[in-house]
Amino acid sequence: LFYTIETINNHTISVTRNHLIRVHDQSQSYVSAETLKLNDLIYEKNGVPVKIKSIKTSYKQGIYAPVTLSGHLMVNNGGLLASCYVEYKPLHVTHHLLHRILLPYRLWYSLTSKWLPRPQQQSQTESENKIHWLVLWLYYNRELVRLVYSMCTAITIYVAAEFIVQITYVLRVMVNKQIVT
Missing domain, CATH: 2.170.16.10 (Hedgehog/Intein (Hint) domain)
Structure with a gap:
């Protein structure tokens, strides 16, 4: 449809x-x-x-x-x-x-793509109603994909938060040194 x-x-x-x-x-x-x-x-x-x-x-x-x-x-x-x-x-x-x-x-x-040969275009009848192998892999491993994605997201958030904390600390030290001098 x-x-x-x-x-x-x-x-x-x-x-x-x-x-x-x-x-x-x-x-x-x-x-x-x-x-x-x-x-x-x-x-x-x-x-x-x-x-x-x-x-x-x-x-x-x-x-x-x-x-x-x-x-x-x-x-x-x-x-x-x-x-x-x-x-x-x-x-x-x-x-x-x-x-x-x-x-x-x-x-x-x-x-x-610049140095490896590309596969030949499949005819419509060969590719009809087929799902790309990567999409099938994602489907069959969806729990693993979700876990890895969640872990990557959590690590990214942690690193970003730690970075902000460190920057805040450095700025606070710089401001305190200016106040003292």
Whole structure:
């Protein structure tokens, strides 16, 4: 099932129900296409929010969703901006988390794409209905991924807090020396 979303500027995008689209609201979050409503604001290629005029559903064949370095796709000749990620409900992850998780993959590609041969493009029939191996690995190891992510977040917060404490201490010592002299 595809959702074809048309804006008041007559740009359209056809995506599956789980495809993530950035909405212009207070949270600036990405939501699945199935949760979009008329008059919601989504983004055009130039970053300008535009209202949704209509949402239609239809059955279509073929899905193509490349993972990009930016995490975004320009759809239908650059009219509308969409995430290259989809909501995969068992993982409960956001666009931003998926983009962070795939950072090593993007770095590897960036570093090696100049001197390693690229794999040949798969035909549509070969790649139809397949999930990328990395996404499958993330799914089957989701508890480990959550644990590692939580630990990395906790360590980052601890290091940042310790850094702030040390800076505060140094500043306090400097101020006290100025007061004494």
